[in-house]
Amino acid sequence: MRVGYLGPKGSYSGEALFKLNFLTDFEAIEVSDFSTLFDMLQKRSLDCVIVPVENSIEGAVGIVLELMLKHDFIIQEETILQIQNALMALPGTRLNSIERVLSHPQPLLQCKNMISRLLPYAKVVSCPSTAEAARLASLDPKSAAIGSPKNAELYKLEILLSSISDEEYNFTRFFLLGRTNRSRTGHDKTSIACSTYRDKPGALFSILSEFAFRKINLTKIESRPSKRVLGDYIFFIDMMGHREDAHVKEALAALVDKTSFIKVFGSYPAFREKTV
Template structure:
């Protein structure tokens, strides 16, 4: 199996792939858009991309791509994030700190308290930042321990995120729908079309009446007009479960659009 993910080597995305399938062949891409596009172009069998972080919330680009394209979620992986400060030099040498925007946000307080006056630069990935840091003692990267080993960097400080319990959820986007396992999740997108009073409450009431557990609900702009939203909803259960299937049929008749993104085993 060939899996597309964010590169270069050493990213948390690669770690997610290894947790999912440690025998797969990997193809690395510069960003989430290219990683998903590789699947659409059939360069890979599936792609694994981040969708939300426990500190910073959802990855909006991933949500938007799920809305824009006919993509199917076939699995999920949760990776514990331990951000480290990596460099060729010492703390006093650092003039630039680089990383992906997510880790920079996750380490906001740490950077502010310890590196006043240091230039902060966003990069495409944590491992790419580490690769650049390997070329200069004045550059530090916020990345993983794996990146330190891969690019020959010193770990100057570890677990530097502002909240120690830090997890990122990745989704597997593929082709084949997994069979029910008894511990599944179904992801959908709902567009109400007419924003009448109580419309969302009415939809959520359908889940409540059937004792269906919602694990996530989030709104995103439709990008058509101000105040127009779609809702991303994760529910416990599989689309083949009778209760889930019947409830979604009821909801479909009451909304402007119901898009089923997939049913898949929930991450442990």
């Protein structure tokens, strides 16, 4: 099985890949950007892909949610990775000599206050991944990268500062996407996206009441612009239960008449730490 992740080697996506329970025998394929990951899965060059979907500090990874809407892939599993952002550079580098700070946009946002305080004059440069940022920093004595401590090992960098996230609690949730539906395990989640009818009072309440009436626990609800009309939103909802559970099945059926659009991303085992 070929599984794609946002590379190069050493990225957080690569770390998350090895926390999955679903995969046991696979070949990890490095890909340079999210759009290419989804295109390769669409063309069957890959069997699955792992992608970050939300962070405890900065929220949703918008580009990934948009790509999930565009494609018809199924969530196979979720996993959660603790993010330990470190500042790294070539050995012997001093903070006052750093002119550029490189990282993926998410870690840059997660560490923005720390960067402003410690490196107020450095230019912040966005990179496709934390691992690519580390690779580039290994070639430039005036640059430093923010990423996993494993990046320092891979690219022979020195960790100048550890744990530089603005918030101590920093976790990222990942989805493994593929083509097959997962069977019920008894400890499942279901993820959907839907839109309400515009200018209809109580439209969102009407949707949420279907879950409340059936005592379905919603673990996430988030709105994002539909990009069609100002004020038009798509709601991303995660709930406990499998789509084949009777109460979840009933709720999803009820939403068909109450939404202008609904998409079920799949049902999958809720996160548990990987067992040895």
